[in-house]
Amino acid sequence: MSFNGLAEAPERGFSLITHWNQQYGLCHVHLADDGGYALASPPVGLIVFWWLGRPVAHRWCADGGSEPLAGQIDSHVLELIAAEEQRAGAAQLGASVVICTRDRPDELRRCLASLPQQTWQAREVIVVDNASIGRRTRDVAHEAGAIYLREERPGLDFARNTGARAASSPILAYTDDDVLLHPTWLERLVAAFDTPTVAAVTGLVLPAELATDAQEHFEKHWSFGRGYLRQDFDTARFAQHRDDVFPAWEIGAGASMAFRREIFERIGYFDERLDVGQAGCSGDSEFWYRVLAHGLSCRYEPRAVAFHVHRRTLDGLASQIHHYMRGHAVALLVQWERTGIAANRRQAWLGMPRWYAGRLWHRLRGLCRPQDRFLREEVLGYLSGLLFYLRHRREGS
Structure with a gap:
């Protein structure tokens, strides 16, 4: 049995300590009383076993034993338990982070510096250099301990596909070199793959700064943000748009997205005619559209937060x-x-x-x-x- 995490809930007066038994698939939760939430008298703690999908609760007794706890378990406790179970399950997936870049070594260095601060560490970080001039991009990638790949064909989706083919983890997470990542970005992004039908996940992308007229205009009229509520885009929602165009661009932004690796074998890779270096953009939204057209789902998870540095000049x-x-x-x-x-x-x-x-x-x-x-x-x-x-x-x- 291994220690897995601690979640605080001070307004309820308790802390939740979770242990995950991988062999038996049990989630062991010890709820330690902090004096503000009475489970029993005298309260010492609570342990919950998930057995065949149902919670069975016991409370710790002062003599070190335990006894069944009658009655319904508090809904706040169940929410915390479910969240910890989701964390433990998603952690088993593992993720590769792919960053595609060209001639922006300073921006790349800042992006890479935010990855060691993640609450979940990626199994591998892959930097795909899309034909940069000079050695600086390679040097920055090596300094950060990332896997460095070079893609000579100009085009973001050439680079994305190179990263996808090289990645070895079940989940592939993409971000851009001009993005700074919140410490829980990868954790939240991967944890959102909690059902087999979810093939793609995007996150909330906020502006890293609003210092110029150009940045303010972009955020007001072209923002990457899609709100603060989780949304699922499934086949039923897609089918409602058979007579018009499904707005796949509303699913999220390519600066913060992730996919199950297996999906590329099923529906193909990014269309290399699209995005920077070729047509201009929309390689991400076209791929989400394709995911939905193949009967799978995309999810927008706003708790996976990234910060994008918008263009500073009007030109x-x-x-x-x-x-x-x-x-x-x-x-x-x-x-x-x-x-x-x-x-x-x-x-x-x-x-x-x-x-x-x-x-x-x-x-x-x-x-x-x-x-x-x-x-x-x-x-x-x-x-x-x-x-x-x-x-x-x-x-x-």
Whole structure:
């Protein structure tokens, strides 16, 4: 029997100490009384055995023995026990962390520095260098003790797939070089894989700073944040959008995502026409879309927190938005190509152009809205995405 953890609940006046017996699958919980929560008189403690999915409670007696505890176990105790069971089960999965980078060694160093602070340590950290110039990226990866791989083909999804093929753990967690990770990021991300149908998990991505006009604009109109409540995206929810486009981008952000390793063998790898270095973005959302189309689920877990450093300059933000819409156009057509769901093609060729025409008409009438600040970049990016797809579509599509 091994010591597994301590969870405090001061408002209830007790501490929860959990032990996990791997051989018999029992969760042993000792609830030590701190004087504010009376279990018995005189209270010494409580031990709960999970047997065939049901909790059986005993309380410790002053003479060192124990006796059955009658009545219902407090719901707060059960919540803490369930949380500790989830932690113990997920810990058995193990995770590889993959960071794809190009010519940003200083940002990479900061990201890597947040990994040793994690409450759960990754089995391996893989840095995929997407054709950086010079040796600094390799040196930073080696200094951090990470596995260093080089991918010469320019494109984020080439790099992501290189990392996926090299990883050896059941769970693959991805983050970006311009991200700082909360200490419980990996723990929470992996723990969310608590049912076999959950194939992908994303986390809450908050701004690391809001110091410039560009960063404030991005967070207000293009934020990675998806709220503070857990959400499950399953086949039933996906089926509701057979006649329109399922908004896969609402599932999360590629700066904080994880997958079961086996899913890549089942549905394929990231589409290498998408994302930075190729179309511009949306390799993550296209993959989530594919997960749902194959009858599996994605989960958004806001307790897995990461902090993203947004572009600091308006020129940098303008370029980012251009490539976002370029990638979005390609992703719609790739989703149609891979699934045959016609709503994606209809949205790409009719829905989005009609939407942009309406926004341009408002602009011509002198109605300037904050969200239209980069409308020119959006429209030109979207049109270039359509042309990109026509040049790179697969045979038979």
